[in-house]
Amino acid sequence: METLQFRFEQGARSLVGMPQLVGVVGSGNLEVLIEPAALGGACEIEVRTAAVGFGATWQAVMADFHERWGLADARICINDMGATPAVVSLRLDQAVESLTGGTP
Template sequence: MEKLTFEFLGGAPVNATRAPALVGVVGSGNLEILIEPEKLGGRCAVEILTAARGFGATWEAVLDDFFARHKLADVRISINDVGATPAVVSLRLDQAVENFLGGAQ
């Protein structure tokens, strides 16, 4: 397993009382994502555990696209991956943030 970590800045803080959101399961599309509020000083932290080694640049590109569309701060995103494609990752991220924010962005 490879562990990747990323941080993003410049988003709007989310309500700290929001409930965490979990989408996907490792056996379904090979990916699960947990989004939860956490006071991070305006940052968004992303931690990825993946079985597919050597794809850090691809993960970074997918996350850059996600954060260009979803301006978040004070959020931790945890991803468990067993080889999902970038399209599946993007879809699951969008599902997770929609569940987390309750459809309001």
């Protein structure tokens, strides 16, 4: 297992509502827990993944996600069992849509 940490500053979109859990950890999938948190306008993302050595890929997917959504005061925890970047993006979008009621 590998744990990766990402932090993006100066987000503009806040979350509303209760924490949300999207997806199921299982063969080739992942779960995303997203919740509002007082982070001074930042978005923190922790990834726990079984696919060791893909830090650069995770960085690219998380940077793309932040560029699309620009979340502020959000904490995201991802538990991954080998999902593809497309599935990661889909699950992140589902989680954010449930707390913002919108699209990027």
